[in-house]
Amino acid sequence: MSFNLLPAKNGEEPTMQFLLEVVDILTNYVKKTFDRSTKVLDFHHPHQLLEGIEGFNLELSDQPESLEQILVDCRDTLKYGVRTGHPRFFNQLSSGLDIIGLAGEWLTSTANTNMFTYEIAPVFVLMEQLTLKKMREMIGWPNGEGDGLFSPGGAISNMYSVMIARYKYFPEVKTKGMSAAPRLVLFTSEHSHYSIKKAGAALGFGTDNVILLSTDERGRVIPADLEAKILDAKQKGYVPLFVNATAGSTVYGAFDPISEIADICEKYNLWLHVDGAWGGGLLMSRKHRHKLNGIERANSVTWNPHKMMGVPLQCSAILVREKGILAGCNSMCAGYLFQPDKQYDVTYDTGDKAIQCGRHVDIFKFWLMWKAKGTAGFEQHIDKCLDLSQYLYNKIKNREGYEMVFDGVPQHTNVCFWYIPPSLRGMPDGDERREKLHRVAPKIKAMMMESGTTMVGYQPQGNKVNFFRMVVSNPSATQSDIDFLIDEIERLGHDL
Amino acid sequence: MSFNLLPAKNGEEPTMQFLLEVVDILTNYVKKTFDRSTKVLDFHHPHQLLEGIEGFNLELSDQPESLEQILVDCRDTLKYGVRTGHPRFFNQLSSGLDIIGLAGEWLTSTANTNMFTYEIAPVFVLMEQLTLKKMREMIGWPNGEGDGLFSPGGAISNMYSVMIARYKYFPEVKTKGMSAAPRLVLFTSEHSHYSIKKAGAALGFGTDNVILLSTDERGRVIPADLEAKILDAKQKGYVPLFVNATAGSTVYGAFDPISEIADICEKYNLWLHVDGAWGGGLLMSRKHRHKLNGIERANSVTWNPHKMMGVPLQCSAILVREKGILAGCNSMCAGYLFQPDKQYDVTYDTGDKAIQCGRHVDIFKFWLMWKAKGTAGFEQHIDKCLDLSQYLYNKIKNREGYEMVFDGVPQHTNVCFWYIPPSLRGMPDGDERREKLHRVAPKIKAMMMESGTTMVGYQPQGNKVNFFRMVVSNPSATQSDIDFLIDEIERLGHDL
Numbered sequence: 001m002s003f004n005l006l007p008a009k010n011g012e013e014p015t016m017q018f019l020l021e022v023v024d025i026l027t028n029y030v031k032k033t034f035d036r037s038t039k040v041l042d043f044h045h046p047h048q049l050l051e052g053i054e055g056f057n058l059e060l061s062d063q064p065e066s067l068e069q070i071l072v073d074c075r076d077t078l079k080y081g082v083r084t085g086h087p088r089f090f091n092q093l094s095s096g097l098d099i100i101g102l103a104g105e106w107l108t109s110t111a112n113t114n115m116f117t118y119e120i121a122p123v124f125v126l127m128e129q130l131t132l133k134k135m136r137e138m139i140g141w142p143n144g145e146g147d148g149l150f151s152p153g154g155a156i157s158n159m160y161s162v163m164i165a166r167y168k169y170f171p172e173v174k175t176k177g178m179s180a181a182p183r184l185v186l187f188t189s190e191h192s193h194y195s196i197k198k199a200g201a202a203l204g205f206g207t208d209n210v211i212l213l214s215t216d217e218r219g220r221v222i223p224a225d226l227e228a229k230i231l232d233a234k235q236k237g238y239v240p241l242f243v244n245a246t247a248g249s250t251v252y253g254a255f256d257p258i259s260e261i262a263d264i265c266e267k268y269n270l271w272l273h274v275d276g277a278w279g280g281g282l283l284m285s286r287k288h289r290h291k292l293n294g295i296e297r298a299n300s301v302t303w304n305p306h307k308m309m310g311v312p313l314q315c316s317a318i319l320v321r322e323k324g325i326l327a328g329c330n331s332m333c334a335g336y337l338f339q340p341d342k343q344y345d346v347t348y349d350t351g352d353k354a355i356q357c358g359r360h361v362d363i364f365k366f367w368l369m370w371k372a373k374g375t376a377g378f379e380q381h382i383d384k385c386l387d388l389s390q391y392l393y394n395k396i397k398n399r400e401g402y403e404m405v406f407d408g409v410p411q412h413t414n415v416c417f418w419y420i421p422p423s424l425r426g427m428p429d430g431d432e433r434r435e436k437l438h439r440v441a442p443k444i445k446a447m448m449m450e451s452g453t454t455m456v457g458y459q460p461q462g463n464k465v466n467f468f469r470m471v472v473s474n475p476s477a478t479q480s481d482i483d484f485l486i487d488e489i490e491r492l493g494h495d496l
Numbered sequence: 497m498s499f500n501l502l503p504a505k506n507g508e509e510p511t512m513q514f515l516l517e518v519v520d521i522l523t524n525y526v527k528k529t530f531d532r533s534t535k536v537l538d539f540h541h542p543h544q545l546l547e548g549i550e551g552f553n554l555e556l557s558d559q560p561e562s563l564e565q566i567l568v569d570c571r572d573t574l575k576y577g578v579r580t581g582h583p584r585f586f587n588q589l590s591s592g593l594d595i596i597g598l599a600g601e602w603l604t605s606t607a608n609t610n611m612f613t614y615e616i617a618p619v620f621v622l623m624e625q626l627t628l629k630k631m632r633e634m635i636g637w638p639n640g641e642g643d644g645l646f647s648p649g650g651a652i653s654n655m656y657s658v659m660i661a662r663y664k665y666f667p668e669v670k671t672k673g674m675s676a677a678p679r680l681v682l683f684t685s686e687h688s689h690y691s692i693k694k695a696g697a698a699l700g701f702g703t704d705n706v707i708l709l710s711t712d713e714r715g716r717v718i719p720a721d722l723e724a725k726i727l728d729a730k731q732k733g734y735v736p737l738f739v740n741a742t743a744g745s746t747v748y749g750a751f752d753p754i755s756e757i758a759d760i761c762e763k764y765n766l767w768l769h770v771d772g773a774w775g776g777g778l779l780m781s782r783k784h785r786h787k788l789n790g791i792e793r794a795n796s797v798t799w800n801p802h803k804m805m806g807v808p809l810q811c812s813a814i815l816v817r818e819k820g821i822l823a824g825c826n827s828m829c830a831g832y833l834f835q836p837d838k839q840y841d842v843t844y845d846t847g848d849k850a851i852q853c854g855r856h857v858d859i860f861k862f863w864l865m866w867k868a869k870g871t872a873g874f875e876q877h878i879d880k881c882l883d884l885s886q887y888l889y890n891k892i893k894n895r896e897g898y899e900m901v902f903d904g905v906p907q908h909t910n911v912c913f914w915y916i917p918p919s920l921r922g923m924p925d926g927d928e929r930r931e932k933l934h935r936v937a938p939k940i941k942a943m944m945m946e947s948g949t950t951m952v953g954y955q956p957q958g959n960k961v962n963f964f965r966m967v968v969s970n971p972s973a974t975q976s977d978i979d980f981l982i983d984e985i986e987r988l989g990h991d992l
Contacts, residue, residue, distance in 0.1 A: 330697070
């Protein structure tokens with residue numbers, strides 16, 4: 001029973017034994033994760049899992065379970081989950097299972113502390129500070145000066161950028177609310193992440209005041225469209241405030257032309273945010289960082305090491321060029337947490353910069369991975385992933401039964417394509433073909449999940465019917481896994 | 497070197513060896529954490545850690561470090577950190593190190609997935625759903641109906657409550673922004689957590705429109721003051737929207753009278769939120785849950801199992817009585833993530849209810865602890881912590897050299913007191929004594945941290961000079977640890 005564990009008297013031995021049994025379950029899982037002969041998942045419908053499969057009972061009760069049962073629960077939880085580190089898991093921008101990062105997370109949970117003060121997280125607070133500085137150097141801000149925080153994901157990081165932009169131009173909104181400002185508008189690409197719109201809704205701008213920018217056929221913002229929409233907004237009496245440029249869009253992997261957007265932001269005195277949640281990692285690569293040229297002119301940047309850099313979830317940074325503005329925007333000076341009369345330099349207390357109070361330690365795993373790989377190791381990883389996606393692109397661009405969603409070598413690892421089953425290959429373009437094609441990817445995906453062999457995402461975009469979006473961020477993926485994916489799509493989709 | 501680890505070829509053996517060495521470091525740390533002969537912390541100033549102590553170098557570099565060095569880095573990180581699970585760590589509302597919770601976190605990081613869809617977190621999504629239902633049952637909502645999410649901490653949970661209150665009464669704000677609503681005001685106690693004000697600032701209400709309510713000498717909202725301030729706001733032409741009642745305030749541990757506040761909210765048709773981040777855990781105790789009477793009338797509740805219930809950080813829930821309103825408020829229907837044409841029941845995809853996109857798996861450790869302890873185990877833990885704080889209260893209420901900040905048995909585990917060194921004991925009340933007393937707690941705390949023996953918080957409150965706030969949520973604390981704290985305060989403070 002769990003009451004024999006520490007802090008119980010004589011709990012040391014059962015505790016060590018229990019933890020080692022857990023570790024045995026976990027290390028077995030890790031081994032299998034990298035084994036291509038295991039499935040990516042063992043799919044069950046919600047009602048099946050809720051009914052309880054082979055004794056796996058999710059219901060909570062009043063009375064304790066035995067430690068033996070707890071170990072069985074752990075095994076079952078992993079059994080019916082999804083192996084996101086499997087070499088053939090391509091379903092999400094975050095994938096892979098980095099062993100150093102994993103060790104970092106285990107240590108983080110053992111330390112079980114909170115980022116708000118130096119007092120209770122001295123080492124982690126300093127690691128965060130040094131790592132953020134390093135990231136700002138890579139962005140190209142002079143001497144890596146500026147500010148930043150790790151936040152619980154890219155959506156919150158993007159929300160921060162809108163908040164501080166508003167604080168910069170209309171600081172009185174903090175005390176008086178949005179009624180103290182004119183009608184403010186935000187600009188972001190129609191291909192950008194939905195979190196900009198979410199921020200617009202949450203922060204009181206309203207989604208109608210989030211103006212979507214047109215893109216070229218590759219999903220990149222057309223700068224002239226931005227300028228036209230700024231002028232249009234001004235003409236209507238609205239006040240343009242903020243432009244989000246996406247560095248690596250979610251579906252196409254497109255990089256907006258940051259320099260040209262920065263020119264326009266300067267001309268009209270607007271805040272420039274770069275959402276590099278997905279594409280920020282390319283800053284680590286000498287070969288690919290040119291895709292983010294101009295990012296050094298941004299006022300703020302979102303960058304999620306938990307995506308392209310393979311850091312375990314969650315690890316997202318909001319980086320800000322102007323020092324002090326995060327604190328100015330968010331501080332409430334709570335006396336019980338941020339006492340000015342502590343014995344150490346309290347400028348190291350980060351809590352009052354955040355919209356959170358407690359803040360999870362997301363830095364350690366990233367710091368440890370950086371130590372273990374060096375900047376050079378991240379660069380290799382990124383270059384390898386981009387090479388793999390080019391391999392996929394080259395493989396299918398002229399292959400029978402495939403159509404690319406957009407032409408040309410992908411900017412990021414996103415490869416977007418339709419698989420056309422033989423039954424549709426002769427069919428002329430039109431509503432019937434579109435409707436049929438729209439159903440192909442979901443059908444293949446459903447069969448893929450039932451068979452558990454691989455996972456890849458699909459979605460519609462604008463007027464384009466459902467297509468596959470392949471992404472590579474998984475360090476364990478190889479060309480053979482790409483080949484496997486294509487074989488699997490053809491095996492499952494051939495007779496549709 | 498880390499490139500010998502999985503997924504490297506033949507990486508299995510080095511990986512297992514490395515992970516077991518990490519586990520060895522962690523289990524040693526766990527053992528020592530519960531050993532009262534070890535220090536709570538080994539304090540160093542930021543500049544000392546930044547300069548590098550005994551070879552512990554925080555700087556990141558281009559080239560990789562060896563795995564041996566990585567293990568040393570892990571050891572050093574723990575060495576210079578704070579043992580928040582130590583029986584004498586009382587510094588924060590979150591403390592303790594639950595072994596089952598720890599195992600749960602290790603598993604969570606090994607699974608390394610994201611809560612947004614059933615697709616990639618089937619088991620965790622269902623665990624969240626069942627656990628939230630159980631929590632809603634404990635709140636007393638009929639059949640546990642309603643909605644909810646785990647969020648990255650109480651501040652974000654509280655922010656959700658303000659967002660959905662606004663959406664309930666002024667749904668057009670989502671699209672049109674705050675200018676579509678009249679001047680809205682929020683009410684919360686002057687003793688409440690600063691996150692309500694932060695939410696007011698962030699969401700575009702403005703902190704001026706967060707009206708602070710007066711409290712009695714125990715820090716509980718005076719209902720008549722709420723009603724008077726509602727009428728005052730209405731008279732000025734403002735529109736009262738939202739009332740936050742705190743169940744367990746941060747400093748005093750006060751429980752606002754929820755039923756009386758609910759009467760007023762009903763009368764004026766206001767949203768009632770209960771911030772039970774700290775006090776929500778008392779719902780698990782038959783002896784103490786009466787302190788939250790009326791919570792079943794709330795529209796939303798924040799409840800952080802990572803505080804009073806000893807769940808590892810982070811674990812915070814926002815619970816909502818009305819089903820569907822979270823999704824209504826936050827959904828943006830991103831096609832690439834929430835495809836309606838999946839093969840399973842997509843109502844299980846939770847992502848579009850959240851302001852986040854990716855969302856960390858915070859449920860598993862909590863679910864596993866609930867399995868291992870049962871509801872009964874949480875009840876025992878809570879009753880024990882409240883007993884311990886009453887032990888402390890009884891010990892010092894009439895002890896020479898102590899003054900209580902407020903009279904009477906604490907409602908929660910918070911015991912607030914001044915230690916009066918002998919040099920101040922004869923001194924008449926007045927500015928000089930106040931100034932001197934204000935400096936006592938910081939001085940004792942600084943010495944405590946330098947000696948590393950125990951940790952407890954202090955702060956001023958209103959016109960009260962710095963006092964100690966003792967809280968007990970640590971399952972490993974016993975009466976002897978309470979005695980130790982008092983001895984230590986007297987040892988360090990005697991000659992001040």
